[in-house]
Amino acid sequence: MNETQGPGLSRRTLLQTAGAAAAAYTLLGTATGTASADTGTASADTGTASAADGPRTDRLVVHPVPTGLPLNTSFSVKARTPDGEWQPVPVIRARTKTINEKTGAGVVRSSSVANLDFRGTVEVQVTSSKGAIPSARIRPLSYDIAHEVSGDTVTFSLTEPRNLSIELGDADAGAFDLYDNLQLHANPIEKWRPEEDDPDVIYFGPGIHTVPDNVVKVPSGKTVYLAGGAVLKARVEFSHVENARLLGRGIIYDSDAATLVAFSKNIEIDGILALNPKTGYSCTIGQSQQVTVRNLHSYSFGQWGDGIDVFSSEDVLIEGVFMRNSDDCIAIYAHRWDYYGDCRNITVRDSTLWADVAHPVNMGTHGNPEKPETIENIVFSGIDVLQHREPQVLYQGCFALNPGDSNLIRNVRIQDVRVEDFTWGQLLNMRVMANRYNASPGRGIEDVYVRNLTYNGTHASMAILTGYDADRPIKNLTFQNLSVNGTVVHDKMKKPGWYLTTDMVPMFANEHVKNLRFLDADTAAATTAPEITSAGEVTAVAKRVFNHLVTASGLPTSFAAEGLPGGLSFDTRTGLISGVPFRPGSWTVTVSATNSAGTATQSLTLTVRHP
Incomplete structure (x- = not known):
């Protein structure tokens, strides 16, 4: 095998009746547009390195945008490597939705998205079409990205891939525009790009593509590649397959959902922008194993416009994603629809969540009361929450652990999380429940460790911790180094003697919450050494x-x-x-x-x- 072709692909010769990737692509559909001439071609390469190898020189790749893809004019963006020529970066229109709390109607707005790939250092200029900028901020704030504002332009540099929101407003008043903002996805350089005639690749080059029935069904062993500048108006579906991938820097646009992984194994999704799905989730993972979703960027404005939903699946990694959604950003469930079984070993790390509706994280709602299921071994690590706006109290919580349908949630770690001030909702909602979606209450929540969670803001409503009854409690819940507006909340902190520690968050915990602890960073959380519980x-x-x-x-x-x-x-x-x-x-x-x-x-x- 030629190792430069990347992991998981073979260069073996297949029957030419199926053709190479070009023939497979022809069978699937045809391009209805071409790369826009005014955006130029992909890439200004300031070094001699290839995409996969070579010296670590600075490199910048800007992909074209096809004619016919809606653009947004609120911002213009340029980028360059140090001392290189400035390149224009196309600014695409995304759509967002909030809920009018008085009428329940959806309020749809346009926002801006720009993409580039780089290695080393890249300099970026963002210019506002509205004129002089009073002040600007770049989020997540945890990145602490230095920037300068001069007239109508914000300038900054990056030395590693970042997913950013650039927002304009009045720093003194703490008022920044969350809707007419610019999201910039500064991606790593692709490690591998296939040849167009690779027989194991379904290749979509620059242009707008449609396919029959608006679905690309990926066979086992195949890779769907969306090149930079490719726009696919269809769902990419992995159903009952193994060893398949969706890669590239292209866009899935205006589809009925974006990606589906169902009853499949060894599936990888990397680098795709899922923009404005008409209905459904950006990514559904149902009753599947060994799934990795990396560097997915998702924007939705439709009803039930979730980001990534995981049902009854095992060994799933979600990393480096940016989710801005009109419903839950990340949801983890057991049974729903045709998916059955426990959900376990799910890791979400180094990601940014922005919920214009509902929860950044929701867990446990759906299950199978006839054969109760368990959601376990769940890790959220290195998460930035930029927004939570939910008028309905039942659907609040930046992190919501809400088992229903006889589900049990256990062994959850939420660590190294930064929650920035949000508009409307709760910091945490852990509630064993039975709501209108449930046929029975959940069985409980147990063994949850929340460590190094920081919230800075003034809009959080009281957090909720409630077991359902004595037989369906929350038990063994430990908070360590929980910081609220610079104060670490712990059981030995200075407070009035009659106050509960939960009052200092503030947080309500009912009588069915057992062994609830708040520790500072230096207090030992455990008295006995751990025991490894994963498979040998x-x-x-x-x-x-x-x-x-x-x-x-x-x-x-x-x-x-x-x-x-x-x-x-x-x-x-x-x-x-x-x-x-x-x-x-x-x-x-x-x-x-x-x-x-x-x-x-x-x-x-x-x-x-x-x-």
């Missing part, structure tokens, strides 16, 4: 995406792994082994979990089989 044997497939979450009891704060095969990496914060293993074989990996009382180790037999 796992199997991966060579050159296919793989995720394995190391889990442990006892509130672990860090993890380690030694002896991993090539192609796999380890996240010490989350305990996740992930990547694409290079070659078949068997490895003995030593994994460990550490808490304030000690360290536990386990030998993990990791077998990588042939594709």
